[in-house]
Amino acid sequence: DTEVTQTPKHLVMGMTNKKSLKCEQHMGHRAMYWYKQKAKKPPELMFVYSYEKLSINESVPSRFSPECPNSSLLNLHLHALQPEDSALYLCASSQVTHTGELFFGEGSRLTVL
Amino acid sequence: DQQVKQNSPSLSVQEGRISILNCDYTNSMFDYFLWYKKYPAEGPTFLISISSIKDKNEDGRFTVFLNKSAKHLSLHIVPSQPGDSAVYFCAASVGAGNMLTFGGGTRLMVKP
Numbered sequence: 001d002t003e004v005t006q007t008p009k010h011l012v013m014g015m016t017n018k019k020s021l022k023c024e025q026h027m028g029h030r031a032m033y034w035y036k037q038k039a040k041k042p043p044e045l046m047f048v049y050s051y052e053k054l055s056i057n058e059s060v061p062s063r064f065s066p067e068c069p070n071s072s073l074l075n076l077h078l079h080a081l082q083p084e085d086s087a088l089y090l091c092a093s094s095q096v097t098h099t100g101e102l103f104f105g106e107g108s109r110l111t112v113l
Numbered sequence: 114d115q116q117v118k119q120n121s122p123s124l125s126v127q128e129g130r131i132s133i134l135n136c137d138y139t140n141s142m143f144d145y146f147l148w149y150k151k152y153p154a155e156g157p158t159f160l161i162s163i164s165s166i167k168d169k170n171e172d173g174r175f176t177v178f179l180n181k182s183a184k185h186l187s188l189h190i191v192p193s194q195p196g197d198s199a200v201y202f203c204a205a206s207v208g209a210g211n212m213l214t215f216g217g218g219t220r221l222m223v224k225p
Contacts, residue, residue: 002157040218041217042117042202042215042217042218042219043202043215044215045158045212045213056212085191086176088156090156092156098147100146100147100159100162100204100206100213101147101159101162102157102159102213103159104149104156104157104158105156106154106155106156107156112132
């Protein structure tokens with residue numbers, strides 16, 4: 001199984017809503033990532049978890065709250081988002097020691113109204 | 114400041130010909146370079162990588178060339194196939210296991 005599964009594929013939410021994005025992998029990878037990609041832009045790193053511990057937070061606003069409940073799951077909790085947060089959110093996983101080969105999910109397309 | 118740049122947003126090539134995608138970087142500390150391919154409605158897929166100790170890496174139809182003095186790398190696809198039509202991202206990192214910095218992407222269209 002070389003898949004990273006993200007749910008939901010599409011999400012529309014208001015600025016006062018609380019929602020979560022979910023990501024799952026069963027490749028035994030102990031590093032998991034959240035990236036944000038705006039239209040016609042490259043993916044931008046948000047968070048990195050290594051052995052279920054947050055290792056990198058790229059100065060992401062607190063309205064985004066990541067969670068790694070176990071080695072296979074990664075969540076991104078969303079609260080009080082702004083319309084400019086509308087983007088494709090990509091989850092990825094890898095071996096902790098890697099030469100850059102990340103396995104990406106299909107992404108969750110988020111629209112904030 | 115964008116540390117990894119792909120100056121051509123799009124490239125159109127005839128089937129069977131060579132596709133050359135270019136990437137420039139500014140951070141001399143980068144020592145791993147990768148190419149990812151992205152189809153619509155899918156996440157990026159790792160294609161090929163190169164370490165800074167090499168100047169060429171080949172995998173089937175795909176070859177990546179690295180010119181450290183020019184801070185430039187390129188991806189050659191020979192022969193190009195219609196199924197290669199996708200957005201290609203160049204990425205770089207400082208050391209293995211560290212975060213990737215992506216370029217803006219180049220949309221390749223291979224015409225039958």
